[in-house]
Amino acid sequence: MPLRPRYGDLLLIVLIILPLLVALPRLGGLGGPPELWLTWVGRVAGILGLAMMLLAAAVSIRLPGTDRWFGGLARLWRLHHWLGFTAFILVMVHVLALGLAAVPASLDAAVATLFPPLSHGATWLGWLAWLAMVIFLAPTFDFFGQPHYQRWKRLHLVSAVALLLGLGHALLLAGESALWWLLGLAGIGAIVWRKLVSPRVARHPYRVEAVERLARGVVELVLRPEGRPMAYEAGQFVYLTPLDERLSAGRGEEHPYTIASAPSDSRLRIGIKDLGDASHALQTVEPETRILIEGPYGEFYGRHFPERDQLWIGGGIGITPFVGGARDIAERGLTDGRVHLFYLANSPERAYYREELERIAAGHESFAFSQHYSRERGRLDEAYLREHCPDFTEREIYVCGPPAMNAHLKQLLAGQGIPASRIHSEVFDFL
Structure with missing residues (x-):
């Protein structure tokens, strides 16, 4: 196409x-x-x-x-x-x-x-x-x-x-x-x-309702809108500006983060990993802190082809657009095709959303979920993909994770003859 x-x-x-x-x-x-x-x-x-x-x-x-x-x-x-x-x-x-x-x-x-x-x-x-x-x-x-x-x-x-x-x-x-x-x-x-x-004038005011700790150095902020909530699609991202004067860094600064909630959720959920001064400070942000949100941006799932099933591959905090997509499936179901999500992590304790994704997969026949741990198996390879998703070369593929992971996956997938037009990813460097 x-x-x-x-x-x-x-x-x-x-x-x-x-x-x-x-x-x-x-x-x-x-x-x-x-x-x-x-x-x-x-x-x-x-x-x-x-x-x-x-x-x-x-x-x-x-x-x-x-x-x-x-x-x-x-x-x-x-x-x-x-x-x-x-x-x-x-x-x-x-x-x-x-x-x-x-x-x-x-x-x-x-x-x-x-x-x-x-x-x-x-x-x-x-x-x-x-x-x-x-x-x-x-x-x-x-x-x-x-x-x-x-x-x-x-x-x-x-x-x-x-x-x-x-x-x-x-x-x-x-x-x-x-x-x-x-x-x-x-x-x-x-x-x-x-x-x-x-x-x-262009930012949406929210309040931190809860800070849910997912793993060491990883939290999910649950944000409550102060007024009309922002409309968005699964896989999009926003610029988040915290206003808490007690933060050690990042107050008044805008940084991009992917939305992890389903569009139908009354709360905005954003997964944040400790990767810099601002994201480190947000690990301990206080409930009821005021947050400004600008967006949404991106079209991670924008190029959607109903005639093809989808393969999602996420690792690190790059799992968040797939969490949002899986939560959307849990809320609305999947109207066409099938989705297979591969969650790449070092070990089970670093697979932040593993249990929730397992529950979604158990309740939706069209959503499959596989886990790959590099400490046990090394880097993801063609044999593992084919074992768990035999038709992966025929699917529309979405990739999100650390730069080294993205580079490895694109090389791996291209080596299987998959055209670049069917491999989609987004990188936030200096947005």
Whole structure:
């Protein structure tokens, strides 16, 4: 079956190309001496680079539901990074090509082109925009290790400065400004929404009703809505912001967590493993603490094919989307096909939801449950899968777990001839 088209991708392509199409009549052609086509290349690279910068900001708006136009928030995050990085490369090509175009005249002319008198404000706005981009993007290249999550998010304010300066550079030089104003408002508006408006109006207030300890370093928060509960689907995730002043870390910080409850549950349940300062602090959060929830996001089960049975493989805290899916089956039953869940853990005591999943499997013929413990059997292999689920290569497959587990499973499944289009997973790195 072909992949479902992602209409957001098509929209991005149109918006990237549109400023270039508008400007092309003024840019001339590629013929003539080298200085002319280098000038053409430089201007085209600059137009495409700025368009990508503004669109990278625009797609960061993170409105619940719109991420599904792009295949979920995890994929949209990758598009955001690809747009930003490609924009930076194009800006470098823009500068280099325009400088080289002036070299045939003289080296002094090339230097003057790139570094004119200060009265040439448009050019210097461009240089300031480039400098802001370097400051913003440098941590993402991991020169000094992976940046701190919250500092990295605050650093996005520097990207707003780069956008404003780059937009000023374009407006002073462009013959047609309406389209740049439109893209500029989209990019800057998205940042204003994300940083100033969304935290105040787009979050759902909840209270911690209970903290259920599942294992050492793992809890499930049971959250009670203060007002109208948030609607969501199984497998989606949210950003959780705790407001408890007694927390040792993470107060007022947003972090993504997968929903573990069924959509019909009157309470929102979120499994949290001690994996960092913020998640460590939440292990001891007090009941009645106020929590803000933003979302839902993602489409983990969004690509559903009724003609195929499903194989779910979860490990570590990555079991939570499957717990939500299993609880949904327990509430509503399964309308089509069969599901087989493999729970991967080091040992039975680290299989946090094992007993509940066994009960669900016992009560629903269409839901099968298998457990695999690496201390007993090593890594999951093809023989174990085939022993417990003989038709696994014919199923739609959903994978969620630690990065090493995901990589091993994707390699294992691909080795069995299963196409990548039937293997689905989501990763939360720096969402």
